Amino acid sequence: MPDLLIELFSEEIPARMQARAAADLKARMTDALVEAGLTYAGAEAFATPRRLALAVQGLSARSPETRERRRGPRVDAPEKAIEGFLRATGLTLSDLAVEEEKKGRVYVAEVVTPGRDAAEIVAEALEAVIRRFPWPKSMRWGAGDLRWVRPLHAILCILSDEAGAEVVPLEIDGIRAGDVTRGHRFLSPEPFSVTNFEDYEAKLKRAHVILRPEERADHIRHEATNLAFAAGLELVEDAGLLREVAGLVEWPVPLMGAIGEAFLDLPAEVLRTSMKEHQKFFSVRARSGQITHFVTVANIAAPDGGEAILAGNRKVLAARLSDAKFFWENDLRVAKQAAMRPWIERLETVTFHGRLGSQADRVARIAELAREMAPKVGAEPELAAEAARVAKADLASEMVYEFPELQGRMGRLYAEAAGMREEVAAAAEEHYAPLGPDDDVPEAPVSVAVALADKLDMLTGFWAIDERPTGSRDPFALRRAALGVIRIVLANELRLDLDTWIDMGLLRHKIELNRAAAADGEIDTLEEVLDEIAVRGVFGAALRAVLDARKGDGRAAPEDGPVLRTVGDLVPDLSTDLLAFLHDRLKVHLRGEGVRHDVIDAVLAMPGSDDLWLVVARARALGAVLATEEGENLVQGFKRANNILTQAEEADGVEYSFGAEPKYAEEETEKALFAALDAAEAEIAPALAAEDFERAMAAMAALRGPIDAFFEAVQVNAPNPVLRRNRLNLLSRIRDVCLQVADLRRIEG
Amino acid sequence: MAKDRPRSFQEVWRRLQDYWAGQGCAVLQPYDMEVGAGTFHPATTLRALGSKPWAAAYVQPSRRPTDGRYGDNPNRLQHYYQFQVLIKPSPPDFQDLYLGSLEAIGIDMALHDIRFVEDDWESPTLGAWGLGWEVWCDGMEVSQFTYFQQVGGHDCHPVSGELTYGLERLAMYVLGIDHVMEMPYNDPDAPIPLSYGDVFRQTEEEFSRFNFDVAETEILFRHFEDAERECEAILAHPAEDPRSGRRIVMAHPAYDQCIKASHIFNLLDARGVISPTERQAYIGRVRALAKKCADAFVATEAGGWSSPDAA
Structure with a gap:
């Protein structure tokens, strides 16, 4: 079982595309290998700024031979049809068998597709993957037609086992695959050859390249935290920035520097945003919360310990922060002296839509x-109107023009500076x-x-x-x-x-x-x-x-x-x-809180559904009751009453809502139901008035026993029309009572 | 490789010129018109089109009226210099050649952190785009590095590699200067040492005032229309020249008018008389001109056209 190692070596791949590209390389390559009949034990993909790599372990050395029986034309079919079948199968007439079938004697071929070497399959698959790689944006270069995210320089593609490594023969637009790669652009530019994945990863590390993105990220976080800690400071974590920076360097070397004294009075979020957006710096704060330092991540270990690099970065930062300070001071002037009015006026010229x-x-x-x-x-x-009038003023400020993500935050600071409430x-x-x-x-x-x-x-x-x-x-x-x-x-x-x-x-x-x-x-x-x-x-x-x-x-x-x-x-x-x-x-939103969808439908069917608080209060009460056995059975009883009533109303073409009379109640259970409904209504009405839906639902749930007993003992469709009408009207009372919190007809089960 | 540091602004671009001349580029002179960037020089815009190989390097004075700061800002100018390199087809070792140019101006790769950070280039006025990076040196953008994919709406085939160095910023970094006006323009030990400010502070002031408050917008609007009309009129002429009897497609004269329209638009923009919606419309009009000029250029010999008789 050989292992496969692929490296696609190019000019710098945008940081934001690397993780996706590694995942795509793995998925597309392994899919293609499996499609061609190979199996593998495991696969892992990696990305650095200059390379995508894929390691596949335990790949089958050959795809299996396959045999397929194919039915052909009848023996007496026209010659053309038989010739066509021979062409399609690649056989001669003597290779074919003849079998009896219902419709006559037909030719049958056994087509044997021999297995193929893994190398052949890999070469074919890799070429297809490279030519159709799903980069968000790709380009051509030089005089060629190949597309890649940036110029592709080299392909490393080897199959290795105990016996050694073998280069997979492959050439794409003049790039011939080999077993050679390069290390860090500046620290170890010499080419070297590798024999398998372990060898590759180890030699890369010696050549100042950390292959695994998460290892680079861990290293950056660890080193940056230590630098801050040693100075009695704290690193401001930023996972997105960490991912991006890990995609900009093959050999990360964090360096910490101080922010110039002149800029320390800028608001913390301005410092953080400016440093992150323009320079991809991490922020470092003092115990007070004040951001005082930055961490930049260099791609080289310089002999002067990074002094020159830090000096350069400090200078660039100073220029950037001078701009930010300029914006901040100009903005403060507008806020303090003119209560932001010029900004509010300028919003007239800013199109919303x-x-x-x-x-x-x-x-x-x-x-x-x-x-x-x-x-x-x-x-x-x-006060609300005044707040609304200044709420968007900062959109016209210089700071928000420069850093749109600071909208709102700056508005607050400027409104405070303007002395607003x-x-x-x-x-x-x-x-x-x-x-x-x-x-x-x-x-x-x-x-x-x-x-x-x-x-x-x-x-x-x-x-x-x-x-x-x-x-x-x-x-x-x-x-x-x-x-x-x-x-x-x-x-x-x-x-x-x-x-x-x-x-x-x-x-x-x-x-x-x-x-x-x-x-x-x-x-x-x-x-x-x-x-x-x-x-x-x-x-x-x-x-x-x-x-x-x-x-x-x-x-x-x-x-x-x-x-x-x-x-x-x-x-x-x-x-x-x-x-x-x-x-x-x-x-x-409610489903996210675990509220059943039929419960939501049942309460949305009620009047006042534009009052969202009311909707949710009903839903919570209904949900709580449905979670009990009482509630579950109440719904069953209600549905039974409702079904009988609906059928009768449809059949008779009338609505039974005239009010049932206790005097026609014959059976004990019937009398008990009247009493229970009276009691429930007396309880429910004030509960509803107080919008106490839990209490209302609890009162309804208490009807479950009387309703069950009623159906047990009483025939609704009694031969006596007076009794029948009265009982249907009684069911109508059940329906009215039970529909007061939610439309129980919409509850499932 | 020269690792000693240059001593003046002019030494920086002279070293760049020598370096790229050494790599086989034709060193051209600036184009004699007002442009917003070195890319507008026909040696880049037009020569990136068609199949003929090309290699050129040149300094191009560039104007961005909105960036005027009366000479006060340490690194913002309405008139500045770009150094531009265009090689078609882009050589396979273009990145290494570029890094060689940084060494040539005294940047030591062992001590400085050079990074290629994604930055896709697009010029809406030229109907052009490409993929590449901004190159960072110790966190500062020192160049734009682009593989042209399309210019004037035409696919670039072969692809040109383009480099743009912002000369003032790069030189300030190499020379360790904080304010552009303090940068030595010639050698500080020359009999008459001149700083960048000696040469340009006054013009920055004059043009800032002119660009922001004085440029007559009525006249500019008219000039824009004139340039647009003239560009289209030039291209409307048949290829056959009645005087010489030769086939002469006037791509370059038409393109001059396109450059003019583009710069006038920049001036109007600085005057603040173009609303955001109109802005898009103006950019679209300049792009339409650029496209027509590109169409014309590919119908010239330099653009790869060959007479059907010659075939």
């Missing part, structure tokens, strides 16, 4: 919405949250108001212009915005009629989008509708009320105006669709 206007337009909408929502979240309306400053940072599923959710009322307004404006805006996420395409991160709304509402136990806010948001966007096309009076009418929604709750009712009022006052009520008509038609549908989108995200 071609159809949704400028950032300033967006800010104005958010401020309006934040003001309106403020009372619902316990915030002071004017703490709630306003905090909202500048917190209104973007939550960004990820594990991100903290804002809790301060002003931040909550602005965060919700921000996300709802985003959602209703893109819905208004029909830019909804489809499949994997969600360029404006609307799923994230929807999840943000959900998490903010739930974490803060907010009671919001989202329908109202969605309708208002959609209408506000539609007014802006249609301002130019509107006929006389249409925009006025729509703006009145906007105010009315706050009172009436939804768009349709508000529109009707406004039109009626205008007619009553003798004012123009342009119902048939082009804009009013289309907007009137569209808003309710868009609103339903957006709420459904939020419900979908809620399902995903």
Whole structure:
């Protein structure tokens, strides 16, 4: 069983592509080998900046011979058909057997495909893999046609066993495979040959190349931590940066340097971001949290201990940080002296989206919405509006222009510098949250108001212009915005009629989008509708009320105006669709918490499903009851009652909801059921009024015994029509009682 | 290999010229027009097209009006120098040749950390792109290293290897200078020693003022339109020259107009009179010109065209 070693040696492979490329090399190569009939014991792939390597252990030396019986044409078939069969099988007529079959005598061939040497298969497979390698971007070079991520210089491809190593004969566009590689570009540039993987890895290390990416990363982390520790400091961990840096060096040598005195008063996140983005430096902090040093990772061990390298890096850093300091100081001046007003004005010239206007337009909408929502979240309306107006100001600052990832964070610092109230400053940072599923959710009322307004404006805006996420395409991160709304509402136990806010948001966007096309009076009418929604709750009712009022006052009520008509038609549908989108995200979110999907469906079917807190409270109560035997059986009893009732209603064409009368109750169990329903209703009504769904569900679960006993003893479809009607009406009471927390018909099982 | 350090700005680029001359490049002179980067020189843009081998190196003064800082910034200038190398087809040892050029200007590979960091190059105005790296020396970007894949919308075949050195920054590093204006331009021991500032501080000031506040935008808009029209008009002429009776495709005169339009656009941009949406439209117009010029060039002899009779 030989081992296979492959190395593809090229000019520097982008760090971000290395891990994927190693995985692709392994998957494609081993797939091709197996496809060709070889087996192997194990395989491992590696990447450095200049090489991709694959080691396959225990590869079969040959693929097995295969035999295949193939039925051919009948013996009396036309000569052409028989010749064709001989060509396809590569046999002569005398090689063929003849067999009796139902339809006659037919030729049968036994086609033997001999096994092939592993070397032959490897050569073929490797050429195919190289020519079709899935690089995110590839290129040609020189006068050739081969494509690779950067020029490919050499191929090492050997099969080795106890007897020694054998080069796999292979040549691709003039590159002939061999057993030779090179070490580090500067420290050990001489070529050397290798005999197997162990030999390869060991010789590479002697030639200043650490083959394994995770070994390079470990080495960097370890050395950098030690450097920091020795100076009484602490390395700021950054896994993404570590991966990237490990992909930039074959022989990592971490070096620590001090950040110039002049830059130490820059905010920590500015230092960290500037050093990471521009220089790929790690940050090192003092016990106070202040970032004072950096670690750069060189690719060589220099005879001067890295002095010259550090000096150069310090100089570059100083130039970079001078820029950052320049931005910071300019920005502070705008914040302190002009309360960020020039930035807020500049947002007018920054496009948010071609159809949704400028950032300033967006800010104005958010401020309006934040003001309106403020009372619902316990915030002071004017403060929420003010916070919204400054929340995006930092987008026009020099620092955020340079480092977009600092948006919000800089806003907070600048708002503080401008002497704004703490709630306003905090909202500048917190209104973007939550960004990820594990991100903290804002809790301060002003931040909550602005965060919700921000996300709802985003959602209703893109819905208004029909830019909804489809499949994997969600360029404006609307799923994230929807999840943000959900998490903010739930974490803060907010009671919001989202329908109202969605309708208002959609209408506000539609007014802006249609301002130019509107006929006389249409925009006025729509703006009145906007105010009315706050009172009436939804768009349709508000529109009707406004039109009626205008007619009553003798004012123009342009119902048939082009804009009013289309907007009137569209808003309710868009609103339903957006709420459904939020419900979908809620399902995903709750499923993550282990809530059953049928439980979610059962509660979403209830009225008030735009109140997400209510939905979740119902779901939790239902879920808790369903986890008990009582609850499980209650659902069975309810379903039985519901089925009998539904069938009877369909058959009779009437609805049995007139109220069952105890006086017609004959059986004891029937009387007991009446009593139990009375007791349950007395318990459930106040529980529902208090939105104590657990108590309501518990009261319902108590019905399980009486319902079971009733069905045990009583025939609902009694011959006596009076008894039958009364019993059906009794079932109707069961249905009414049981449907008060959730639609139990949607519970499975 | 010369490892002694150069003593002046001019020695840095003279050594680069000598080095690349030694590697067989034709050392050209700067193109006599205002350009934003060395790539715009027809010796790069046009010569990267077609099948004929090419090897050239040259210094190119470059202008970026938006980078003007009145001569105050230690390393930002609206007028600066690039050193440009273009070899077609790209030689197999192009990286090693490049590293040799760093040694030639006194960078010791044993003491300094040289890295090739992914940086894909794209010029939206030239309809060109390539893959390569920015080369770091001790964390500082000292060159751009690119394998051209497409220019003017044409696939490059063979592929050219292109190097661009930012001369001021590189020289400051090699000479250990912190502010560009303090860099010795000629030898510090010359009878009349001149610093970079002696040569350029005043012009930086004058052009910064002109670029940001004075350049007459009305005139510039008109010049842009004129250059665009002229470029198209030149290319509209039939290949047959009525005077000489020869086939003369005027790719270079047309390309001069494309360069002009590009620089005027840069000036308008610095004046802040082009909105983000218009910006894309202007870039698209310059690119359209560059593409037409590239189409014309591949129909010339230097671009690989050969007369059907000759075949």
